Amino acid sequence: MHKFENVDVFVSLDAIMRQNTAFYQSDFEIDKQIIQKAAASPAAEDKTLLWLSRPSGTHCFRERDVFLKDTGPHNTWRFYAEQTRDHILAYAVTITGSEDGKMKGSLYELDYPQHFKHVIDHALPADTYTLIYENGEREQPAKQPFDATPDPQLGKFERFEAKPNDPEALRYLLQEEKHRRDKLTQGNFKEHIAALQGSRIESEARRILSGLQTLKEPNSPNTTHFMIEVSPYFTQLASSKDTDRLLAMLPYKTLTLGNLKDRRGIYAMVAKDENRDKGLRKPHQSIRAQLAKDKEKAATKKAAAKSKNHDLEV
The missing domain is CATH 3.30.1370 (Ribosomal Protein S8; Chain: A, domain 1)
Structure with missing residues (x-):
């Protein structure tokens, strides 16, 4: 697993999606809106997201919601491992802000089959929902139904979110997730x-x-x-x-x-007459690709040698 820091988030996720999501690529437009909303939020916990690409669509959730039991994001994150055989590419995404019109941030590879088990083992209960209106908010039990009708006192309904039973435990959990990601090796995104x-x-x-x-x-x-x-x-x-x-x-x-x-x-x-009992072939690398690779290695060695000689100068 690798991390890719200070990347153009939209361009990078789009490139990943096009290697795995064949249908319903329009889901990514919804993901962009979620990411833009996260970037505009003053809350630090809103700026870390979990994103996945599947053969028929994508999903993007706040990390904190995935780690809260019985929420939509939590159940969806588990669903594709528990109920399907879909090939999933999953990443944590941290948003750092906008730069020259680009959404900047970092991507962290996730081993989805292992990560979803990690979510199951460490998710926290959230028995209360906070209903957020334009002029305030109120709380109610998570299992109690509600709709998006305006509140006579609080005005237009805007959204709801699960409230952890132990907010301090959630903060600690998210900090530990960050520490795990920070230890990943920096990768080359093109590679x-x-x-x-x-x-x-x-x-x-x-x-x-x-x-x-x-x-x-x-x-x-x-x-x-x-x-x-x-x-x-x-x-x-x-x-x-x-x-x-x-x-x-x-x-x-x-x-x-x-x-x-x-x-x-x-x-x-x-x-029908051909012998089908043969193994897969590995295609030969093109001469152009090999020359480019050799040239890159030579340039790296030259730069290293120059740096070493410079260090020996008095």
Whole structure:
């Protein structure tokens, strides 16, 4: 897990989303509004958020709400681990402010399968809701129903939030979460996106390979090929270069991608006579990419040597 400090939050989260969220990317517009509201809030606890990307949408919540039992954010954060097999990318987001028209802050990688268990183990009870109106607020039991009608004395209803039974325990918990994040190693965000892209392509290649090898009989309409549908999530996100990399990883000479009459989707097809008992191939790195990598290493060594010589000067 890495941290990425002083980044453009909107641009960075958008880049992550486009490696994992194939459908309902418009959810991110709601996330932006939540982040902008957090940036404008004077409360420090409002400026740390938990964000997740799933194949069909995104979510963004205040961290403090995720750690309060039985709240919507808490239940939603748990749902995708407990009730689905969705691939989730999750991050903590801290907002530092606006700079040159950009929303600045830091992102912290979260191991979602581990983090949701951590939330279950450490979440605190919140048996009271604070109902906030334009001219004041009132409290009521969390289980008591309410609506958004105006209050005769307090005016227009604005929002509600869960109130922890032990506010000091929540403050301590959030401080501990910050300490955990601060210990993460600083990462290179471009490399992070490249790794997410590579992982997405390799995961799809492994899924297709496994599917083709599991089939016992040719299943194409004319029974001449074994075929597996390429994931709609992959095809929605993939560029032509992504597709080329996918094909390069699959080890079959007769492999083709194509459509079928009267069927939606794109299918990977292999001739029935080809040996399907092969392992995934790792595509060779391009000469251009290798040269760029070698050039970067040489520049780093040169800078280090120059710094060392400078230190020895009297």
